[in-house]
Amino acid sequence: MDNLTRRRFLSLVGAAGGSSAVYKASMAMGLLADTGPMARLDIKSAGRGGKEVVILGAGLAGLTIAYELQRVGYNCTILEASHRVGGRSLTLRHGDVVDEMGYTQVCNFDDDPELFFNAGPARIPGHHRRVLHYCRELQVPLQVKANINRSAYVHESDHFGGKPVRLAEYVTDARGFLSELLYKAVDRNAFEQPLSEEDRVRLKELTQAFGDLDQDGLYKGSSRSGYKSGGFLGHGELKEPMEFGALLDSSFWRRGMAQSENFDWAEPLMEAVGGMDNIVKAFARQLKKPVVLKAQVQAVQLREDGVDVIYQHKGQRRKLAADYCFNSIPVHFMEGIPNNFSQDYRDALNAFERGNFFKIGLQMRERFWEREGIYGGITNTDQRINQIWYPSHGIHGSKGVVLGAYAFWNQSHFFERMTPEERIRYAADCGERIHPGYSDYIEAGVSVPWGRMNHMMGCGSRMTPENEERYFDRVRQPEGRHWMVGDQISYHSSWQEGALASAEYALNDFDQRARAAAAISSKG
Amino acid sequence: MKYPLASCLFGVLLAVFMGPSAGAAEESPVSPDDLVYCTVCHGMQLRGNRNIEAPRLSEMDAWYIEQQLVAFKNGWRGTHPQDLIGMEMRPMAAALNDTQIKAAAKFAQASRAPVPAATVDGDADAGRTHYSTCAACHGVDASGNEALGAPPLAGLNDWYLVRQLENFRDGVRGSHPDDLYGAQMRASAALLPDDQAIRDVVAYITSLQTN
Numbered sequence: 011m012d013n014l015t016r017r018r019f020l021s022l023v024g025a026a027g028g029s030s031a032v033y034k035a036s037m038a039m040g041l042l043a044d045t046g047p048m049a050r051l052d053i054k055s056a057g058r059g060g061k062e063v064v065i066l067g068a069g070l071a072g073l074t075i076a077y078e079l080q081r082v083g084y085n086c087t088i089l090e091a092s093h094r095v096g097g098r099s100l101t102l103r104h105g106d107v108v109d110e111m112g113y114t115q116v117c118n119f120d121d122d123p124e125l126f127f128n129a130g131p132a133r134i135p136g137h138h139r140r141v142l143h144y145c146r147e148l149q150v151p152l153q154v155k156a157n158i159n160r161s162a163y164v165h166e167s168d169h170f171g172g173k174p175v176r177l178a179e180y181v182t183d184a185r186g187f188l189s190e191l192l193y194k195a196v197d198r199n200a201f202e203q204p205l206s207e208e209d210r211v212r213l214k215e216l217t218q219a220f221g222d223l224d225q226d227g228l229y230k231g232s233s234r235s236g237y238k239s240g241g242f243l244g245h246g247e248l249k250e251p252m253e254f255g256a257l258l259d260s261s262f263w264r265r266g267m268a269q270s271e272n273f274d275w276a277e278p279l280m281e282a283v284g285g286m287d288n289i290v291k292a293f294a295r296q297l298k299k300p301v302v303l304k305a306q307v308q309a310v311q312l313r314e315d316g317v318d319v320i321y322q323h324k325g326q327r328r329k330l331a332a333d334y335c336f337n338s339i340p341v342h343f344m345e346g347i348p349n350n351f352s353q354d355y356r357d358a359l360n361a362f363e364r365g366n367f368f369k370i371g372l373q374m375r376e377r378f379w380e381r382e383g384i385y386g387g388i389t390n391t392d393q394r395i396n397q398i399w400y401p402s403h404g405i406h407g408s409k410g411v412v413l414g415a416y417a418f419w420n421q422s423h424f425f426e427r428m429t430p431e432e433r434i435r436y437a438a439d440c441g442e443r444i445h446p447g448y449s450d451y452i453e454a455g456v457s458v459p460w461g462r463m464n465h466m467m468g469c470g471s472r473m474t475p476e477n478e479e480r481y482f483d484r485v486r487q488p489e490g491r492h493w494m495v496g497d498q499i500s501y502h503s504s505w506q507e508g509a510l511a512s513a514e515y516a517l518n519d520f521d522q523r524a525r526a527a528a529a530i531s532s533k534g
Numbered sequence: 535m536k537y538p539l540a541s542c543l544f545g546v547l548l549a550v551f552m553g554p555s556a557g558a559a560e561e562s563p564v565s566p567d568d569l570v571y572c573t574v575c576h577g578m579q580l581r582g583n584r585n586i587e588a589p590r591l592s593e594m595d596a597w598y599i600e601q602q603l604v605a606f607k608n609g610w611r612g613t614h615p616q617d618l619i620g621m622e623m624r625p626m627a628a629a630l631n632d633t634q635i636k637a638a639a640k641f642a643q644a645s646r647a648p649v650p651a652a653t654v655d656g657d658a659d660a661g662r663t664h665y666s667t668c669a670a671c672h673g674v675d676a677s678g679n680e681a682l683g684a685p686p687l688a689g690l691n692d693w694y695l696v697r698q699l700e701n702f703r704d705g706v707r708g709s710h711p712d713d714l715y716g717a718q719m720r721a722s723a724a725l726l727p728d729d730q731a732i733r734d735v736v737a738y739i740t741s742l743q744t745n
């Protein structure tokens with residue numbers, strides 16, 4: 011946009027919406043930075059003799075740091091409390107253990123590589139350039155994953171007769187109604203500042219295009235919803251628009267209609283072929299020294315020239331003396347792990363609040379949704395399960411694993427307080443209202459409450475905006491030779507890209523300090 | 535460079551860390567394999583972690599730990615609809631058999647960790663007056679009385695004590711018909727007239743443990 015047209019755009023927005031809309035639009039126009047591929051990290055070599063680096067936690071952040079530092083000659087040891095590598099990057103397959111505290115489950119899906127469930131990360135958007143950089147470098151095959159599917163459903167228990175409505179119909183009608191109102195407002199010149207005749211004509215055309223209005227600016231249904239009948243061998247007959255009042259009364263426009271417009275959820279998204287944990291597995295394969303599993307870190311002691319880590323492994327307490335430490339342990343645990351951090355650093359770490367997510371995966375004996383014209387994507391419901399996800403892979407295969415519930419933040423507690431069997435039954439009942447016969451298709455199921463997972467107890471730690479202001483910079487600065495890392499130390503917690511952004515930041519910070527120290531010692 | 539400054543700072547901190555209370559870790563038993571998960575919430579050596587709302591259990595009398603694990607297991611604690619925090623603990627106890635309950639209690643009693651810092655803002659002097667009724671069961675020095683089932687209160691996190699007194703007062707704890715010990719304590723908590731009294735008595739108990 012050149013300057014002139016840009017100003018005209020803003021004044022148009024101003025005429026319609028007042029100054030706050032102008033402000034937001036300008037912000038959006040200025041925020042086009044931070045794109046393009048990630049540059050390969052350039053870290054100074056460790057030099058002869060190597061140096062010991064200890065990394066706490068074998069999630070994506072820890073693995074990345076080990077991968078980058080071993081490349082330039084550091085001797086990296088990863089201590090991981092869990093029985094497995096990957097942290098929250100968890101894909102469940104036949105026989106896998108779900109290490110929920112109080113209820114250990116074993117995944118009872120069929121022994122078939124196509125039948126897996128991404129219990130943690132599941133989606134990668136094209137602008138998560140760090141994730142994509144490593145997937146390219148480590149050759150992790152990716153495929154497109156349907157996220158928003160206009161053929162999937164919107165379901166509201168108390169609206170539209172409790173029957174699922176196709177997303178296409180809901181969105182098309184909502185846009186049609188709004189466009190018609192706006193068209194009329196332009197016609198009446200109902201704005202704070204008068205519009206030029208030319209702008210009025212264009213705006214009316216825009217509303218017509220946006221909402222599929224007829225030539226008089228009226229919304230009378232649209233083929234964007236699909237046809238009621240015909241379309242191939244006969245004329246396509248339009249569906250009647252829903253009642254505007256019913257649509258207004260419903261709640262999906264509030265909860266989820268803009269999902270696909272969320273930058274991180276915008277189509278097309280990607281996933282790792284065969285399961286998202288193929289990303290962490292690819293990192294783990296590169297390590298010179300395998301991750302030490304079942305090694306719970308129990309104390310972190312900073313020294314003048316390094317960090318001592320006490321951990322328990324095979325029934326014994328051990329000590330590892332390292333030159334540097336990168337720590338991805340969930341921050342809320344650090345208060346329970348003795349350390350000699352300064353008070354301000356501890357205050358900053360304690361300023362985080364635990365986040366939470368909950369997912370259910372259900373193995374279905376038939377891919378019944380495909381018979382309803384749904385291939386991948388998400389159905390949204392106002393029931394507590396929130397969503398049903400249909401797999402994008404294995405189309406027309408015999409079985410499939412469906413996401414049967416996805417609760418966000420505090421909604422997760424409702425499911426946490428149930429036994430695993432109760433959760434599956436609950437999800438089955440909810441699914442039944444959307445797909446009659448749903449329960450009968452369920453052959454196996456697992457539930458993963460992140461707030462109850464061993465060594466995790468949450469996902470998506472965050473601070474209040476005031477605390478962010480106060481502490482964020484402190485938590486990403488090192489304490490002695492100890493860096494706190496992970497998606498938690500980013501403005502994108504609960505995204506892998508956040509974990510990698512934090513790892514990149516810590517590595518660059520580490521490198522700058524190492525270079526500065528080398529420069530000083532070579533002078534002295 | 536930041537290091538020179540940082541290093542002299544850490545010299546000081548290190549001395550503090552190595553002081554008497556911090557030696558605790560080495561004196562503590564290694565966590566039994568099947569009880570490692572207790573430390574995930576309650577912290578290493580069961581030192582307590584406010585971020586999880588899980589209290590310090592280190593050095594507590596084994597008989598009382600057993601009593602509470604049984605209370606959770608029986609559903610006397612952690613089942614009231616308002617006891618959301620107790621519900622975090624309950625499945626842990628429900629999964630333990632009698633032998634494991636004994637082992638867990640032993641582990642807690644043998645664990646060593648620093649006495650927690652005071653966090654509750656209360657008037658210990660005013661609390662002393664309220665405490666006189668408590669002393670009958672919990673002892674003048676709050677060291678507990680096994681015969682009465684009344685636990686030592688010294689060494690527990692003050693924020694946890696406040697929550698329990700509120701729970702007893704509000705019937706969130708101690709209202710199950712089979713929970714006889716809980717019922718006794720519930721009656722006693724009712725003697726504390728308001729939130730301020732709760733904070734004061736807790737401040738007094740905390741002052742006992744630091745002396």
Ligand SMILES: Cc1cc2nc3c(=O)[nH]c(=O)nc-3n(C[C@H](O)[C@H](O)[C@H](O)COP(=O)(O)OP(=O)(O)OC[C@H]3O[C@@H](n4cnc5c(N)ncnc54)[C@H](O)[C@@H]3O)c2cc1C
Pocket residue numbers: 066067068069070071072089090091092095096097098099129130131132133134305306307308338339340343367368369460464465466469495496497498503504505506507508509
């Ligand atoms: C339900 C859900 C959905 C998600 N969806 C997406 C998505 O679609 N796309 C996306 O990009 N991201 C998604 N994420 C986020 C993604 O999973 C995380 O951002 C990423 O995996 C975090 O990696 P990390 O290394 O920062 O932390 P973690 O993976 O949490 O690693 C921390 C590690 O520390 C270990 N640890 C804990 N205590 C100790 C101890 N005392 N000693 C030693 N080790 C210890 C833990 O076991 C763990 O392995 C999702 C997450 C969840 C839970």
